Amino acid sequence: MFRNILIPTDGSTVAVRAVKAGIALAKEMGASVIGYSAFAPARAKFYVSDLYFIDRGISATIEQYAKNAAKKDVARIGKLAQKAGVPFKLGVSRAEHPADGIIQIAKKYHCDAICMASHGHGYIAGLLLGSVTQKVLAHSKIPVLVYR
Amino acid sequence: MFKHVLIPTDGSGPSKKAAKAGIAFAKAIGARITTYHALEEHQPIYNARFRKDLEMNKQLVDCNKETGSDSPRETVLPK
Numbered sequence: 001m002f003r004n005i006l007i008p009t010d011g012s013t014v015a016v017r018a019v020k021a022g023i024a025l026a027k028e029m030g031a032s033v034i035g036y037s038a039f040a041p042a043r044a045k046f047y048v049s050d051l052y053f054i055d056r057g058i059s060a061t062i063e064q065y066a067k068n069a070a071k072k073d074v075a076r077i078g079k080l081a082q083k084a085g086v087p088f089k090l091g092v093s094r095a096e097h098p099a100d101g102i103i104q105i106a107k108k109y110h111c112d113a114i115c116m117a118s119h120g121h122g123y124i125a126g127l128l129l130g131s132v133t134q135k136v137l138a139h140s141k142i143p144v145l146v147y148r
Numbered sequence: 149m150f151k152h153v154l155i156p157t158d159g160s161g162p163s164k165k166a167a168k169a170g171i172a173f174a175k176a177i178g179a180r181i182t183t184y185h186a187l188e189e190h191q192p193i194y195n196a197r198f199r200k201d202l203e204m205n206k207q208l209v210d211c212n213k214e215t216g217s218d219s220p221r222e223t224v225l226p227k
Contacts (some may be wrong), residue, residue: 001176024149029176143169 002029006111008036008102010132011073014117018147019077022115023084025145032087034109035077038101039066041094067092099135106142115145150177156184159204 007022009015019035026033042062070092081088089109095101106114119130129137129146137144155170157163167183174181185204 001172021149025177028149 002026002031002113004034004109004111004113005029005031006034006036006102006106006109006114007077008038008098008105008114008116008132008136009073009077010037010098011069011076012117014119015073016076018115018117019080021147022145023077023081023086025115026081026086027084032089033077033081034105034111035074035081035088035090036102036105037070037073037092038095038098039063039070039092040098041096042066063094067094097135098132099139102132102136103139106140111142113143113145114140115147118146118148150174150179153179153181154184155181156186157204158185159207164207 005022005026007019009019023033025031042059074090074092078088078090091105091109093101093105095104102114102116105111114136116133116136117130118133133144133146137146153170153174155167157167171181173179
C-alpha cells in the first residue's frame with residue numbers, strides 16, 4: 001500500500017522508538033524509508049548579544065554544527081534500516097520550522113506516508129502532541145502515523 | 149506489527165475515504181479490522197438514525213468488498 005515512508009527524527013529517544021516502528025512497518029509492507037532530520041538556521045538572535053555580535057563566520061559554524069548533528073541522527077536511521085534490510089534514502093535540510101522541512105521532503109521524495117513520534121525533545125511526556133507533529137498533521141496531504 | 153485496526157466512521161465522504169484506506173492498510177499488513185460508529189446517547193434505537201447506522205455498517209462491508217480485502221472483520225453495533 002505504501003511505497004515510500006518518510007521517517008523524520010530529532011534524535012531523541014522517543015523519535016528513535018518511532019523510527020524503529022516505522023522501519024518495521026516498511027519491512028512488513030515492502031516499502032522503502034526516507035530518513036529525515038531538519039536543522040534550524042542560525043538566526044541573528046543566537047549571536048547578537050547585548051554588547052557585541054559575533055561575525056557571520058561563526059553563525060555559519062553554528063549552522064554547520066546543527067547540520068552535522070542532523071546528519072548523525074539520520075545516519076542512525078540508515079543503520080537501522082540497513083540492519084532490517086529495508087531500502088532507504090537519507091536527507092537533511094535547513095528549515096525555519098522542522099514541520100516545513102518534513103512536508104517539503106515528503107513532496108520531494110514522493111512519500112505516501114509519514115511515520116513520526118507524538119513528541120520529541122522535552123515536552124510533557126505523552127500527554128500532548130508535540131508542536132512539530134501537530135503542524136505536520138495540520139499541513140500534510142498524505143497519511144501521518146503518529147507513533148505512541 | 150499492527151494486528152488489529154479500528155476504523156471508526158460517521159458515514160461522511162471523507163470518513164468513507166479513510167475507511168477504504170484503512171481497509172487497504174489492514175490488508176497490506178495482514179491485520180483484522182473493527183468498524184465502529186458511535187451513536188449519541190439517549191436515542192431510542194428504533195428511530196430513523198438507527199436505520200442510518202445500519203446502513204453505514206452495510207456501507208463499510210461493501211467498502212471492504214470493493215477493495216477486495218479478505219481481512220477478517222468485525223462490526224461493533226451501536227448499543
